Amino acid sequence: MEAETLALAQEIDFSMWALFARATFIVKLVMLMLTVASFWSWSIIIQKIISYRKARKEGEVFDQRFWSGEPLDGLFDEIGPDPDGQSEHIFAAGMTEWRRSHRNDGGMIAGAAARIDRSMDVAIAKEAEELQSGLSVLATVGSTAPFVGLFGTVWGIMHAFINIAEQQNTSLAVVAPGIAEALLATALGLLAAIPAVIFYNKLSADSDRIVAGYEAFADEFSTILSRQLDS
Incomplete structure (x- = not known):
């Protein structure tokens, strides 16, 4: 009897797709939600990594131009009042107000x-x-x-126990599929959550560093303009 039970258990398909197909409607819905959440998280992660890298590169290029000794008015005329770069946008905001503050x-x-x-x-x-x-989505x-x-x-698992009670059979062939299908939902939940938490912490730190760089630039730029105001 034990050998027959083991043989039946070995015939059961425990692939991911088979476990999903045998799950109840509620468990399938949970699995689909977690899969969508995982893909959504990864799309945000990839987009943020690319945009942060672009922001850092743009900031480095603009810093070199800003500190190259080129006249600020000439630099502003070159990039315009509505530039694409983040650092350029902060500089343009300051220069725009600087020019508006001049009397005739x-x-x-x-x-x-x-x-x-x-x-x-x-x-x-x-x-x-x-x-x-x-980033709030990742959190x-x-x-x-x-x-x-x-x-x-x-x-x-509740549904698996109901099946066991209905069939009045606690053999491995009856218990294993239901438990495996149920545990797949937890595995998908962890698969979605772990990268989201790791990259949320990393991207939040990267964002804070980039913003801190903008604030430092604004302070330096404000100091330069203050000297000109005082003179």
């Missing part, structure tokens, strides 16, 4: 330094929001996916 007689309108700082702060806030967009997937997978596992 060549003097400066009172409070120019504060307005320039606020203009660059607003530009930095917009860039930071764009850099951090999508949500990382925190909820294991529990969603656990729900699918609990539901699948």
